Amino acid sequence: QITLKESGPTLVRPTQTLTLTCTFSGFSLSSSGVGVGWIRQPPGKALEWLAVIYWDDEKRYSPSLRSRLTITKDNSKNQVVLILTNMDPVDTATYYCVHRFAGAFDMWGQGTMVSVSS
Amino acid sequence: SSELTQDPAVSVALGQTVRITCQGDSLRSNDVSWFQQKPGQAPVLVIYAINDRPSGIPDRFSGASSGSTASLTITGAQAEDEADYYCSSRDNSGNHLNYVFGTGTKVTVL
Numbered sequence: 001q002i003t004l005k006e007s008g009p010t011l012v013r014p015t016q017t018l019t020l021t022c023t024f025s026g027f028s029l030s031s032s033g034v035g036v037g038w039i040r041q042p043p044g045k046a047l048e049w050l051a052v053i054y055w056d057d058e059k060r061y062s063p064s065l066r067s068r069l070t071i072t073k074d075n076s077k078n079q080v081v082l083i084l085t086n087m088d089p090v091d092t093a094t095y096y097c098v099h100r101f102a103g104a105f106d107m108w109g110q111g112t113m114v115s116v117s118s
Numbered sequence: 119s120s121e122l123t124q125d126p127a128v129s130v131a132l133g134q135t136v137r138i139t140c141q142g143d144s145l146r147s148n149d150v151s152w153f154q155q156k157p158g159q160a161p162v163l164v165i166y167a168i169n170d171r172p173s174g175i176p177d178r179f180s181g182a183s184s185g186s187t188a189s190l191t192i193t194g195a196q197a198e199d200e201a202d203y204y205c206s207s208r209d210n211s212g213n214h215l216n217y218v219f220g221t222g223t224k225v226t227v228l
Contacts, residue, residue: 104166
């Protein structure tokens with residue numbers, strides 16, 4: 001059974017850096033073809049893909065946020081970390097950690113709400 | 119990067135059929151997925167690879183794609199199908215591979 005859980009701050013100040021951790025179980029991120037991604041959703045708005053990291057350490061980033069994003073993995077801890085710098089109120093959203101395999105984001109975490117406010 | 123456009127809202131009578139469409143250039147790949155999201159919940163994958171269903175997804179959900187348009191059809195809509203639906207695809211149009219989501223469609227079951 002695949003599970004993913006996001007953790008991190010619920011409130012960050014403008015210009016600060018957001019660090020989110022995804023802790024997962026039920027699969028290995030060292031298995032061929034497996035990836036873990038991050039997707040966010042501002043309140044009342046659509047989903048937005050942010051980044052994905054694959055079993056072979058290949059990383060992909062949203063073109064619009066590439067300069068602010070970093071994604072890393074720790075296979076020994078079954079964790080993926082997302083860093084988003086220079087936070088702004090428009091970054092207020094629920095951030096989801098997602099398992100990717102066979103061309104699909106097939107399992108999602110429950111999400112964590114992050115607000116950006118001074 | 120490409121954009122995926124969906125109708126904001128559709129309604130369907132209980133037991134009837136509804137088709138949700140998604141338009142965008144990136145849909146020419148075969149990496150098309152659909153997600154169902156109910157209020158306060160995380161999205162759930164209902165269709166991937168254009169028309170494959172994950173285990174546990176009822177067979178009343180089906181997908182199709184032609185050119186720059188993809189669709190999700192619910193045949194015999196049930197009350198529990200009332201939700202927001204998002205399409206998604208891989209986007210190879212720029213210098214870097216990335217993934218895009220549609221604008222979302224709210225489905226109301228009457």
